[in-house]
Amino acid sequence: MPELPEVEVVRAGLAPAVAGARVVAVSVVDARSLKRHVPEGADPGTGGHGVTLSPEAGAVRSADFERRLTGALLGAPARRGKFLWIPITGADGAAPRESLLAHLGMSGQLLLRAHEASDDRFVRIRLWIEHPEHGELRLDFADQRRFGSLALDALQLDGESPVPSQAAHIARDPLDPAFDDRGFVTALRSRRTAVKRALLDQTLISGVGNIYADEALWRARLHPETPGERIGPGRARDLLAALRAVFAQALAEGGTSFDEQYVNVNGQAGYFAHSLNAYGRGGEPCPRCGAPTRRIVLGGRSSHFCPRCQRRRKFSR
DNA sequence: AGCTACACCTGATAGC
């Protein structure tokens, strides 16, 4: 569910409460939400994705996570694409070498609550933190479908930027000042694959998911199945601009919420669902030209587009 | 290299 704007709303919401806070206690309610956590001394190849965690392995992971995180001093949260992390700062003021990494998957939430607040549904991991100005808070990771996870992960350098090792394989996102526009245009135009597939490839450009891919393609008037190599440089740059515009608007409207699955750190929904032009509108008239919007399946996922505004074409600019 | 299929989960909804 959450794509770049939603994760960024969460990051910004966490920032004032966690930067400078100390972790007082940690409770792992369900070790399956630690699927990205590699315990110290463990073989990193074991217990990866799509593998059911044994109760013993889950207990080891939970204990390791709780032990290492308790007492940690938290820094300012950062984000790349849909990965979010909080650096763990050393007492000596040296550059952080470790981070608390979060991926929200389809239904993950990070919720800031008062210490004594009642439980939210689907809380999988709970942190009690103490901030010098804001006092005691609870930071709860809730996740209905458990595709998301928390982990402790080492920070490594990508140029000037520290990035958790598990997020090192993805490309920078288009809101990153160091995003390489020309590199993206070249890479997109060298691909034979459908542009929608390319947008969802996090190693080409990160942060884009199914909603914002459809919205950006609608804005750029590109058919989702257009091969990358048939897109001219001008239109590729238009697509990048469309992505940034749709991200900026979604961010300003607090992200896209269809239900309770995406909320900010205070449990509130965003408004961008009202501004969607293509996603989820199969059969409804295109807001631009009035033609009925179509829904097709591409790479196993729904794609929504206007067959009149977004024609397949031989080549464009 | 590029693609499909599938695995990991839970819940809502539609159709019978």
Add this chain to the structure above:
DNA sequence: TGCTATCAGGTGTAGC
């Protein structure tokens, strides 16, 4: 009412 099938904002791996 209850069953089954399908769908959902993501990602990582196996296998062709």
